[in-house]
Amino acid sequence: MILLGSTGSIGVNTLAIAKKYNLNVEVLVAGRNIELLNQQIKEFNPKKVVVGFESDIKFVNHTNVTFGEEAILEAIENSSSQTVVNALVGFLGLKPTLKAIECGKKVALANKESLVVAGKFINQEKLSPIDSEHFGLWYLLQDKEIESMTITASGGSFRDYPLENLKNVSIKEALNHPNWKMGNKITIDSATMTNKIFELIEAAWLFNTNKIDAIIERKSLIHALVNFKDGSTTAHIANASMQLPIAYAILGKVDEEILKPVDLVEVGSFEFQKIEQERYPLWEYKNEILNNLDLGVILNASNEVAVEKFLNGKIGFLDISKITIKALEKFYDIKANSIDDIFRIDKEVRNYCGA
Ligand SMILES: NC(=O)C1=CN([C@@H]2O[C@H](COP(=O)(O)OP(=O)(O)OC[C@H]3O[C@@H](n4cnc5c(N)ncnc54)[C@H](OP(=O)(O)O)[C@@H]3O)[C@@H](O)[C@H]2O)C=CC1
Ligand SMILES: CC(=O)[C@@H](O)[C@H](O)COP(=O)(O)O
Numbered sequence: 001m002i003l004l005g006s007t008g009s010i011g012v013n014t015l016a017i018a019k020k021y022n023l024n025v026e027v028l029v030a031g032r033n034i035e036l037l038n039q040q041i042k043e044f045n046p047k048k049v050v051v052g053f054e055s056d057i058k059f060v061n062h063t064n065v066t067f068g069e070e071a072i073l074e075a076i077e078n079s080s081s082q083t084v085v086n087a088l089v090g091f092l093g094l095k096p097t098l099k100a101i102e103c104g105k106k107v108a109l110a111n112k113e114s115l116v117v118a119g120k121f122i123n124q125e126k127l128s129p130i131d132s133e134h135f136g137l138w139y140l141l142q143d144k145e146i147e148s149m150t151i152t153a154s155g156g157s158f159r160d161y162p163l164e165n166l167k168n169v170s171i172k173e174a175l176n177h178p179n180w181k182m183g184n185k186i187t188i189d190s191a192t193m194t195n196k197i198f199e200l201i202e203a204a205w206l207f208n209t210n211k212i213d214a215i216i217e218r219k220s221l222i223h224a225l226v227n228f229k230d231g232s233t234t235a236h237i238a239n240a241s242m243q244l245p246i247a248y249a250i251l252g253k254v255d256e257e258i259l260k261p262v263d264l265v266e267v268g269s270f271e272f273q274k275i276e277q278e279r280y281p282l283w284e285y286k287n288e289i290l291n292n293l294d295l296g297v298i299l300n301a302s303n304e305v306a307v308e309k310f311l312n313g314k315i316g317f318l319d320i321s322k323i324t325i326k327a328l329e330k331f332y333d334i335k336a337n338s339i340d341d342i343f344r345i346d347k348e349v350r351n352y353c354g355a
């Protein structure tokens with residue numbers, strides 16, 4: 001396989017699956033965590049390595065190392081592996097997704113931003129999502145009339161904070177997710193509920209529906225629910241680990257134990273809550289976004305700018321949603337007619353948000 005983002009949370013879990021199934025890792029792509037990358041090179045012996053920055057090449061223990069976005073695309077094109085696991089974070093992941101598809105490779109897609117910004121232009125024939133909720137929906141779907149689908153949200157780092165405290169929360173607090181250990185960007189997206197809006201967009205493209213909603217399930221053990229026309233609802237329950245969705249996205253079918261089953265007696269109870277606009281202001285725009293998926297590129301670009309500013313200590317937590325909402329209102333009538341439009345609009349929105 002070609003693994004993009006090997007040193008991240010999904011990357012590390014992907015390598016655990018590669019090890020379990022003795023899968024060949026032909027290419028490793030990482031950003032700046034060269035120490036971990038060197039450990040991965042030693043263990044998985046890839047033919048080719050790509051890093052984010054030229055200045056890091058000299059620290060990488062490998063004879064075939066290149067750097068930067070173009071090098072990632074070249075590595076995809078020139079490798080013989082037929083599977084690309086895209087675990088890059090953000091808009092950076094889009095071109096590699098498009099390149100992998102163009103090369104006819106199978107794409108195991110964790111980089112949800114690819115679908116959020118450009119779902120309309122992505123051929124899904126050889127694409128399998130890694131996101132836990134979408135894996136859950138896929139697992140539940142059967143050949144029956146469906147009424148609607150539901151995905152769950154944990155509520156994020158501030159689900160129990162008094163609303164008046166949200167203005168002054170720290171970066172450290174924001175990065176303290178209640179249930180999942182993930183990269184910084186998605187952890188902030190979870191706290192603002194932007195991650196769940198992304199996932200609704202992702203589901204809309206993957207399952208060709210706008211009958212999709214989300215509720216809070218505080219333990220992140222139920223990942224998705226399907227509501228059938230006959231009045232029954234089925235739920236996907238699994239422990240909070242990405243190794244199960246990753247294994248399915250790569251292998252297609254899994255019969256061995258990947259996770260310990262959930263012990264329902266030990267769990268005792270599940271608690272569900274409505275997603276409130278007071279705590280998650282972006283939620284007010286959910287229907288508008290679902291009815292106009294072209295807004296995905298606006299939301300993503302403004303959110304990337306805002307999250308970066310927050311993580312650099314330049315703005316407060318509540319400013320993230322203010323920036324994304326302002327961008328949505330400014331660009332509400334945008335239309336993307338081609339993939340080139342996506343790159344143009346992304347740039348325009350970033351400029352507007354002061355990138
Ligand atoms: N984590 C999770 O459980 C889930 C994640 N996802 C999605 O999966 C994607 C990855 O998330 P996650 O693993 O949490 O993110 P992380 O931040 O943990 O990992 C991101 C990876 O991308 C690499 N990277 C960053 N910038 C560059 C660059 N310029 N060039 C090359 N590599 C780069 C990082 O390298 P380095 O660290 O070396 O700098 C790292 O390997 C996101 O789109 C996220 O939304 C979806 C569902 C669940
Ligand atoms: C593991 C996974 O799929 C994440 O997208 C997770 O769902 C994020 O947690 P939230 O439910 O808090 O957004």
Ligand SMILES: [Mn+2]
Binds near residue numbers: 199
């Ligand atoms: Mn998810």
